Amino acid sequence: MSDSLHIVCPHCQSINRVPANKLAEQPNCGRCQYPLFAGEPIELTTATVEDITDLKRVEQALNSMRLQREELASHVPGMLYQYRLRPDGSSHFPYASAKMREIYGVAPEDVVEDATPAFAALHPEDRDRVHETIQASGRSLALWHDEYRVQFPDGRVIWVEGESSPEAMPDGSILWHGYIHDVTSRRRSAEELRLAAKVFAHAGEGILVTDAQAHIVNVNRAFTVITGYAREEVLGQTPRLLQSDRYDDEFYQTVWQALLEHDYWHGELWCRRKNGSQFAALLTISAVPDIQGHIEHYAAMFSDITARKENQQQLERVAHYDLLTGLPNRLLLGDRLKQAIRQTRRRGMHLAVVFIDLDGFKKVNDQHGHAVGDKLLSVLSRRMTQVLREGDTLARLGGDEFVAVLVDLPDISISVPILDRLIEVAAQPVPIGDALCEVSASIGVSYYPQVEDIDADQLLRQADQAMYFAKQAGKNRYHVFDTEKDRTLRTRREGLDSIENALANGQFLLYFQPKVNMRTGEVLGAEALIRWQHPARGLLSPASFLPLIENHPLGIDVGKWTIEAALTQIEIWRKAGAYMSRSA
Structure with missing residues (x-):
């Protein structure tokens, strides 16, 4: 009989040849250093020089088991391993699956005796921390778990997550059994989510998220600041609580239809705050699909542009209205007169263009100053506006010249009482401070339609010419432009x-x-x-x-x-x- 035994390691399944005279020393596995047996030694296989058939059978069985284990490990999304920390502080990997090459860039056989190549692959900023967590797990025998970076020679960096269970060995070493896998994609997604959460929370624009049925599932802080609604007040509600009364159902249906067709809508919208006040919003609504492409959420982002709209309206007012009287200026008058002509043509009615020039206004300015003159213009503009009907327009061209547009006249005779009243109110004295200002009005009138086709500028010139005839005739009166005489003169x-x-x-x-x-x-x-x-x-x-x-x-x-x-x-x-x- 041979004076040695072949012992199978219960941990790594390697075959160890142990001399018989060494059995009392309770030897460790030559590969993984795990005790080959505890207590009474168990002889699994013995062999003689003459007959090793049984040993070969065991080796074949072990090889089959080893192949099955490697096959299983190859399908695990990560690296399976055993890691031993020796009492002297050195360490090694008794076992590591082939995925170690993907995780650390080293081969399993390179770390069987010494784990240094694996730890050398750790990112310099994470290496000390990983050592400390391993030491702590070894001291407490608590589950080890950590996430850290691995840096490859080409500069590529990945994030890995490891988890293993420690076991105290009889020789004073600690053996961990666990796995490590690549979590770079998960970390990247988590970082993107954290960034998105920060943007959501701290964005200056209001953000509202609904489910596919348009029920609100989340809002950010800016939403609360702009609308006055707390997050808890709107969860489960629909965005209808923000609708103002400026739009009808057809408008909102148009927005919804655009979302259904294009998954997107962008525009300006007036909305209502919690306190009932309204604000202008620059709004973008986007449909958010799930993995299958089905609409899962709707996200609306908006900013409060009320101040900008007010500034825009102010600029438009400056461009289209007289600053002193608040009446339409020459530019807006031209636009309204063109619209009035089109409307008159459609309705088969008449309109009158009334050119008003104040008589004696220069004398008021010279005697009392421009401040008094400005106040007089303001008072007279209000008086003349009150004479006109709803739908009529009174504009100031500049200085002491005004133009009124009288629309929807079934007959031109309807304008006569209005003309008489304009002359009357213009001649009424206006007390301003210590001054009593008196002026009168010379008025020229032209009518539309006429025998010949005529545009807005021509109508205005006709009324201007008629106004000069009124002045020449003695002022404080009106004169109607004679189209027949004008036609003769033009001929x-x-x-x-x-x-x-x-x-x-x-x-x-x-x-x-x-x-x-x-x-x-x-x-x-x-x-x-x-x-x-x-x-x-x-x-x-x-x-x-x-x-x-x-x-x-x-x-x-x-x-x-x-x-x-x-x-x-x-x-x-x-x-x-x-x-x-x-x-x-």
Whole structure:
């Protein structure tokens, strides 16, 4: 018989050859240093030099078990291991699965005797702490758990999590059984969640999150600051509690439809606070899908832009309203007059443009100063506004000039009482301090529609012209623009312009009609007859254009041209040996 035994380690299943004379010393496993047996030694297999069949069977069984263990370890999402801390402070890994290469970048066989290569892979900032947690677990035999970083030679860093159970060994060492796995993705996700939570909590914009049924599940601090609602007050509610009365159901349905179709809506919205006041919000609503793509939540982010809207309205007011009187200015008047013309055309009604100029206002300014003049303008603008009907417009063009637009007149006669009342209120004395200011109004009126098509600017010019007629007629009255007279004047003006152009472009001709003695047949002279070779109307007789220039300086110019043309023709005849008298 052999004087040695083959003992299978109960921990790492390695076969140890132990001399018989060493059994009393209770030897440890040569690989993992775990005691091969405690108390009475158990001989699992003995062999003789002559017959090792049973030993081979055991080895085959152990190899099969080892392969099964490695197969199992390869499917575990991490590294399985045994780690021993010796009494002298050195350490090693009696067992580590193949995943150790992914976790530490070292091979399991490199740390069987010495764990230094594994600890060298720890991030320098974490290495001491990991040692301390292991020591603490060894002292208390409490479960070891830690998260730390591993740094690879190429600079790549991963986060790992380890957990193992310690066991005190008879030789004074501590043996841990556990696993370590890569948690880099989890840490990254957790960091993203922490960042998102910080943004959610500290964002200056209000954030509201609902479930798929639009019930509020969370709000942030800014939401409470802006709306006045505490978080507990809105949980389980719907965003309808923020709706103002500025929109109808159709508007909110449009927003909801956009969310359903595009998973997104952005715009400005007036909302209601808890105290009932309203605020303008710049709002973005986004649908948040789950992994399968189904809508799981809706997230709304908004900021309070009330101050900005008020500033914008103030700028618009400055751009469109007179600062002194608060009335629409020239720019807004033009816009409203164009709208009024379109409305009048659609409704088949009439409108009046009333140009108002204050008589004697300059005298008030000169006598009492501009401050009094400004107050007078403010008082009169209020008085004249009160005379107008709802829907009418009174605007200040500047200085002491105002324009009123009277709309929806079934007949132009409806405007007469309003015109009379405007003249009346403008002439009423206005006490300002110690001064009693008195002015009157000269008013020009033009109406729409007219026989000819006309635009807003032309209507305004007509009313302006009519106002000057009112001033010339004695002031403190109104004058209606005469469209027929204006049309006649325009026709005359256009005719004079055409004649002047014809004269400049050589379009006039002289025809000569000879005078003959009927008894002798002698040519006694010639009568010069002027004609106009019009480029569009053909040859025109004097009756079609001479009446226009009668008593007009242009008539002198045409007469001068006629005489010069006749004299030129006579000189031509004289040189040809012919002589005759002329008449025109």
